[in-house]
Amino acid sequence: MFRIHLIILLFFGMTTSVLAQGVTLSGVVTSQKDGQAIEFATVLLKESGLWGVSDRKGRFTIKNVPTGKTTLTVRCLGFATRQLTVVAGENTGSVPIRLDEDNLKLNEVEVVATRKRDEATTSYTIDRMALDNRQVLNLGDIMSLLPGGKTWNSTLMDNSRIALRSDGGEKGNASFGTAIEVDGVRLNNNATPGETLGAGTRTVGTSNIESVEVVTGIPSVEYGDLSNGIVKVNTRRGKSPFVVEGKLSQHTRQIALNKGFDLGRNAGLLNLSLEHARSFSDVASPHTAYQRNAFSLHYMNVFLRTGMPLTLNVGLTGNVGGYNSKADPDQNLESYEKRRDNAWSGNLSLEWLLNRKWLTSLSLKASLSYADRFYEDYSHTSSASTQAYIHTLEEGYFVAADYDKNPTSNIILGPTGYWYVRSFNDSKPLSYDLKLKADWTKRFGRVMSKALLGADFSGSNNHGQGTYYEHPRYTPTWRPFRYSDQPTMNNLGLYVEEKIGVPVVAGSTFEITAGLRNDLTFISGSAYGTASTLSPRTNARYIFWQGRQAWISDLSLHAGWGKSVKLPSFQVLYPTTSYQDRLAFTPGSTAANKAYYAYHTHPSKAVYNPDLKWQSTHQVDVGFEARVRGTRINVSAFYHKTFNPYMATVVYTPYSYKYTSQAALERIGIPSAHRKYSIDRQTGIVTVTDVTGAKPPVQLDYKVRNSYLVNRKYENGSPTERYGLEWMVDFTPIKALRTSLRLDGNCYFYKGLDEKLFADMPAGVGSTMSNGQPYSYIGYYRGSSNTSTANTASASVSNGSLSRQVNLNATVTTHIPRIRMIVSLRVESSLYQYNRSLSELRHGTRGYAVEKGEDFFGKPYTRDVRDRFVVVYPEYYATWDAPDRLIPFAEKFAWAKENDRRLYNDLARLVVRSNYAYMMNPNRVSSYCAATISATKEIGDHISVSFYANNFWDTQQKVRSSQTGLETSLYGSGYVPSFYYGLSLRLKL
Structure with missing residues (x-):
């Protein structure tokens, strides 16, 4: 339909x-x-x-x-x-x-985020004046300017990730679904193994940002590969004087140069930006630091200006920087870390205004981005005895060997004493994008229509080497996984969109935008092959009045619904091979304190899941905008439900291997000093040879042990829900005082509850059962608490969480154009903050409340239980010899308590429990607030000075937690930023 x-x-x-x-x-x-x-x-x-x-x-x-x-x-x-x-x-x-x-001589200057008018969905604009007043160091700092946002002390030491309309520690991969574009170039994190997070923002230079648009509502179908909104960054483009800017704060130094050159004779414009920023965490020892050396070069020209103007934009941006603690004299035992964090991107766009009846405009955009992330770790280690370092990539039995005698052995003996290990991780993600878009603008009577048709082709891969070590002798148990060997993920997006504006009555207008996007994902070399997903989106707006001379001068309503799809990352598509290393022979230590252990190794590739679906979010966004007697009111409500979030689970497959204990050596008759050990790669039989030849070789007796192969499988978790209300109220300015007041805030609700059935062995694969055999029971639990796909689902008391919060900010701004100065005071308050861990199912009981931490039986746990330990059973369990037969756990566990004590003790190890009696209590934190002050003063047309102080009164207020019943000070709590200040100076030359 x-x-x-x-x-x-x-x-x-x-x-x-x-x-x-x-x-x-x-x-x-x-x-x-x-x-x-x-x-x-x-x-x-x-x-x-x-x-x-x-x-x-x-x-x-x-x-x-x-x-x-x-x-x-x-x-x-x-x-x-x-x-x-x-x-x-x-x-x-x-x-x-x-x-x-x-400049500040204007009568109206904005130092806050403003609701973007003329949009049928919720979006905000942050201009350069607001960025300067906030002294933005990291692009993620803009989050504090959104409704209900909170200020934090910005630093480059943390690679912050932007997650719109969400909070930390939530399910659903919110930051991964938030798209970020700089001049149309997507900051792509799909090709980064080991994580499923959004792109880091600290490599993006901030001194040349002209404005930022944040779309928290329903974005156009033009934008794909997202599920949680988009942040669009626009850099400076145009003629400008030399702008030299310096920023100084307690932990950061920054200097930047920007210039817009008019090349003359219709040759176009050239914008140049250079920036150096350096952050450190400890003022007393500023040697360990992260530095950003960002640059950008942008060329623009317009051809055929009087006929069919063709705009050409060519840009090149980059960063050369990273983290280094090598020069820090306070580092322990000369250990250090170095991280090279370089990034480059290039973009080209052609926008042609044909202005014909059959075609209005045509645009072509291309971009290429490449990152060079190289991590070096030099760490001190020690050992009193030799350790087995396993490096084999093949299946079979292998015995350890001395490195000096056999440096290419599948297992080598590590050194003893003290030494340093130098390891590296090389990641070089590359992404590219090509977009072609055409639009038609039509008018039929009073009806305006605009159609959009486009296609984009994008791809991601990684040319890095992965993790490796400097010297084989000191390389611990490790296997190579070259990122460059993984295939490329390509995506073809096709979309169509139509916007119609219809005048209704008395100057009112109805606008509707409807679009459909189809993404075709090509995953070469992968069992997933080609996947297709559809994303319909629609927005509507009704403008009752606009600019009329009345008590209510402006009034409009908007509503939208849309589906957006987030493509998987390399972490989901190409997880590393799992290796199971089981000890197969324990010979004991020699006189030289060496132990030539043997292991059985079995490699397992990740399990292909034919039912894996791409993560998507269904969004609803409604709101209104009005101006009432000069007071502008903006209110937006939203509802997000994320379906099929990516999650990692484990598949256990039974297998057997041979184990030879040290007791088998007792009667072989070969002195320990003359023994040489070997093991058959296929059979696992250990042979002891007398190196003097005095005794014949002896094959040792063994026992068969049962264990499991552990393999990773990516699946789709249960849906998560987020909804809330955002508002901004700009009161009529007090003209006599040149002062204005803004109230902004949000109400936010989140519920993430996982009910996926997954397998786990919380007792540990290496532990033993009552009969001395390796632990062989697998628990099947309903729901995991994991919030990151980098970790596999594991058994826990909690299988989700619930949070609610109400935040209110008040910003008082005094702007005096005559003296070119603006001062703002922002009071940020948390009126209501509630969160709790959940352990429940929609149908049935998941956990039990017990009086003591060592108890196993109690009453079914419900949300109203307080100050009780909680135990959680697996829903089922399976045995090694019948892995596909799922046995209901609770019934069998209760029976075993009375009838089979050995089985009871073994099954008890599958039960997980809370560490503290208050762990599952709800946590209601009492209200608190903090204040930030900032000021900007222009001195003539060439000098501008800005100052800010976060939490400038250094509040010592105490807050109470209902979870523990204790009061704690806000000082150092993390609820509010610590006292922090900064100063900036801008020169226009």
Whole structure:
């Protein structure tokens, strides 16, 4: 049904385009200050999507503009954005447009995030003034500017990840589903093995960011490979003086240079940015630090400006930096870590405004990004006895050998004493993207229609070597896993979208946008082959009034629903091979304190799951925007349900191997000093040879041991839910005091409850049962508490969590244009904070409340239980000899207590329990607050100084936790940032 509606919309729009009537709109853009012409100013027509760019004389011309009212948005670097309304077809001559310089002399300056108007979904814009006032060091710092956001002390020592409309420690891979783009280049983390997190942001230079758009609602189908919103970063583009900026805080030093060159004679613009930033964690010992050396080069030019303007953008960005503790004299025993964190990306875009009845514009974008992440670890280690270092990649029995005698042995004996181990990890993810998009803008009477059709092709792979060691002699048990051997994941996205605006009555307008995206994922060399997913999305908005002279001057409602799909990462598609190493022979130590152990090794590749589905999120976003007697109110409500989140489980397969104990050596008659041990690779039989030849070789007796092969399998977990309310209220400014007040906040609810049945052996594979055999029972538990796909699902008391919070921030801003100064005070408060661990199922009992920590039987656990230990049984268990027969655990466990004590003791080890009686108590933290102050002062047209202080009163307030009943100070608690301050200086030359 959705596809039928979409086809009807597209057909309607395309057939009516031939009926549209257009006129030519022209104008001149000049500076308000001196009347000089402004070149490269972009003039965008809101209703039709047409645009033009001013020439050296400030002139612009846009043809085939639909008649009637149209809103012009004029932007240029260094000038304040201006909007004005003209009536196309009635205006004669050239439209004069004057732009004010973007500085604190403006009557209105924003130092907070603003709701992006003219959007049918929830999105926010953060401009350069807000970034400067916040002194953003890391792109992730912008989260504190969103409704209900909290300030933290920014540092490059932490590679923060952005996760929209979520909180830490939640299921559903929220940061992995949050997309980040810088000038259209996606920060892709799909090809990074070992994690399923969003892309890190500390390599992105912040000094050349012009604005950031955060779409927390329903994004256009143009954007794929996401499930939790998108952050779009726009860097400086345009002519500008030299801007030198220096920032100083307690743990960070930053200096940057930006310049926009006008190459003259229609040769275009060139923007250059250089930035150096260095963060350290300890002021007393600033040697261990992370540094970012970011650069960007961007070229822009517009051809055919008076006819069919063609805009060319070419960009190159990069970072050379990383972490190094080698120079730190305080490091223990000369150990250190070094991390090279280099990144480069290039992008090219062509946007051609054809402005024809059958095609409005055409754009082509291409990007390539490459990262060089190289980690070096130099650590001290020691051992009093030799240890077996296993390196074999093949199945069979192998005995340890001295490295000096056989350096290529499958198992070598490690050294004794003290030594250093140098290890490396080499990761070089590469991603590329090619996008082609066309749009048609049509008008049929008073109905405006815009159709969008596009395709994008993207790919990810990794050219890194993976983990390896400097010297084979000191290499511990390890196997190589070369990232470069893994295939490439490619994705072809096809999408279509239609937006229709219909005037209704009394100046009101109804807008609806509907789109459909189809992603075809090609995973060469993988059993998953080709996968196809559909993502329908729709947004609607009803504008009741806009700009009228009345008590309520503006009022609009919006609502949207959409599905977005997140592609899997290499961690899900190409997990490392698992190796099971079982001790097969224990000969005891020689006089030289060497033990030539033998092991049986079995490699196992990850299990292919034909039922694996791509993770997706269904989103609902509704809200309204109004201006009531000068007070602007924005409210948005959302509901997110993430389906099929990626999770790792373990598959246990029974197998047997031969084990020879030290007792088998007691009667062989060969002195220990003359013994040489060997083991048959296939049979596992140990042979002892007399190196003097005095005694014949002896084959030792053995026992057959039963164990399990442990293999990883990726599956889809249970859905997670998030919903909440966000608001921003900007009160009418107090003109006499040049002061304004904003209240922003959010209510947030999260519930993640996993009910996936998975296998686990919490007793440990190496432990033994009552009969002396290796532990052989497998527990099948319902629900895991794991929140990261880097770890396999494991048995735990909790199988989920619940959280609720209410945050309210008040920002008082005083802006005095005459002295070019702005001061803001922001009070951030947590009015309600509640979270608790869950151990429950929708149907049935999962856990039992017991009086003592060592008890196994109690009453069924429910949420109202307080201060009790909780034990959780597996739902089923299986034996080694019948792994496919699942035996109900609770019934058998109760029976064994009275009838089979040995079985009872063995099964008891499958029971997991809470460590503390208060562990499952709900945790309600009492309300608290902290304040941040910031100020910016411009001195003339060339100097600007900013200062900020986080938690400037250094609050010592105490908060109470209902989980433990204890009160703790906010000082050092992590609830609020510690007292922190910073200063910045900007020079325009």
